[in-house]
Amino acid sequence: MDYWPLFLLFIFATGQRKTVNGLFVTNIEVPEIVDYRVRVKLSCSYNMSGHKLNSVKWYKDGEEFFRYSPMTPPTFSQFHVAGVTIVRDNYFCNEKTCSIEIKDLKLSSSGAYRCEVSGDAPAFKLTSRTANMTVAALPQHEPLINGVNRTYRVNDFIVANCSSDWSSPAATLTWYINDEKATSDMVQPMQETTMTTNDGFAVRLRSLELRFVFDKHRDMMYSRDILKLKCVADINDIGFLRREKETKSYIIRDDNLRNSKLITSRNSGLKFG
Numbered sequence: 001m002d003y004w005p006l007f008l009l010f011i012f013a014t015g016q017r018k019t020v021n022g023l024f025v026t027n028i029e030v031p032e033i034v035d036y037r038v039r040v041k042l043s044c045s046y047n048m049s050g051h052k053l054n055s056v057k058w059y060k061d062g063e064e065f066f067r068y069s070p071m072t073p074p075t076f077s078q079f080h081v082a083g084v085t086i087v088r089d090n091y092f093c094n095e096k097t098c099s100i101e102i103k104d105l106k107l108s109s110s111g112a113y114r115c116e117v118s119g120d121a122p123a124f125k126l127t128s129r130t131a132n133m134t135v136a137a138l139p140q141h142e143p144l145i146n147g148v149n150r151t152y153r154v155n156d157f158i159v160a161n162c163s164s165d166w167s168s169p170a171a172t173l174t175w176y177i178n179d180e181k182a183t184s185d186m187v188q189p190m191q192e193t194t195m196t197t198n199d200g201f202a203v204r205l206r207s208l209e210l211r212f213v214f215d216k217h218r219d220m221m222y223s224r225d226i227l228k229l230k231c232v233a234d235i236n237d238i239g240f241l242r243r244e245k246e247t248k249s250y251i252i253r254d255d256n257l258r259n260s261k262l263i264t265s266r267n268s269g270l271k272f273g
């Protein structure tokens, strides 16, 4: 009989330990940045480690907008939160995962999304994970390149203008000459125009002008007679948001030029040189 308290303490201690180790959110999927014209899926996966699931709640900036309770029958509750419109009947929740889809994204849909999982009585253990989502007006098309000619000659002064699509956040433009990044002395100061869309996004269009003298030693790839000019538009340095446009021009080499002049001079009956 004297051993009972100790025995109970032992069970309690191991039980506590298990609870501390168990019940955790293994993964939360919330896009870091998303275009306001798309629907977005938010999903949360958890490991109950033997506990029973009591509820899964989704919050935006601390306000609950969705709740799943796997009781009989399972219930799905929605609460009004600014910027969060849940797509009807497009949620899926069980003992392992809970995903929902939201639409009609606005500026106010940006924020911290939290998935909170709670275990059953008596512990009602809570665990959660949060991810930030930024709603953006992402570029819908590649940057535009203007002013590039079909052919150039060595020592030509080349001028080209690249402009991004309207976006918020604004794109960062970079020029590449035959895959080499253009140096700062080759580009003019960046120009920017701002406007506010009907949806309240302060979108910006940027343009960057490239100006350089074509130098055969620096810019010519002797294996080819092609000049590639590429303009890259980056958004927050996020790889999959990169958009780019490339143009190709033909370089008339000195020897090509001399040959064509020779042909011309022969044909016209004049002596060359």
Ligand SMILES: *[C@@H]1O[C@H](CO)[C@@H](O)[C@H](O)[C@H]1NC(C)=O
Pocket (backbone or CB within 6 Å): 021, 022, 023, 047, 048, 049
């Ligand atoms: C859940 O967590 C336990 C440890 O608490 C681990 O043994 C088990 O493999 C995990 N299950 C899954 C599906 O990840």
Ligand SMILES: *[C@@H]1O[C@H](CO)[C@@H](O)[C@H](O)[C@H]1NC(C)=O
Pocket (backbone or CB within 6 Å): 112, 130, 131, 132
């Ligand atoms: C979300 O953004 C807030 C404020 O910008 C920042 O303090 C927090 O660390 C971010 N949370 C995550 C999970 O990135």
Ligand SMILES: *[C@@H]1O[C@H](CO)[C@@H](O)[C@H](O)[C@H]1NC(C)=O
Pocket (backbone or CB within 6 Å): 148, 149, 151, 152, 156, 157, 158, 159
């Ligand atoms: C490119 O074409 C424009 C319009 O035809 C012309 O004015 C300009 O001189 C050309 N530039 C070069 C470097 O050939």
Ligand SMILES: *[C@@H]1O[C@H](CO)[C@@H](O)[C@H](O)[C@H]1NC(C)=O
Pocket (backbone or CB within 6 Å): 146, 161, 162, 163, 191, 207, 208, 209
């Ligand atoms: C480049 O193009 C943009 C967009 O068409 C225009 O607003 C800008 O003035 C142009 N820049 C130059 C230097 O031509």
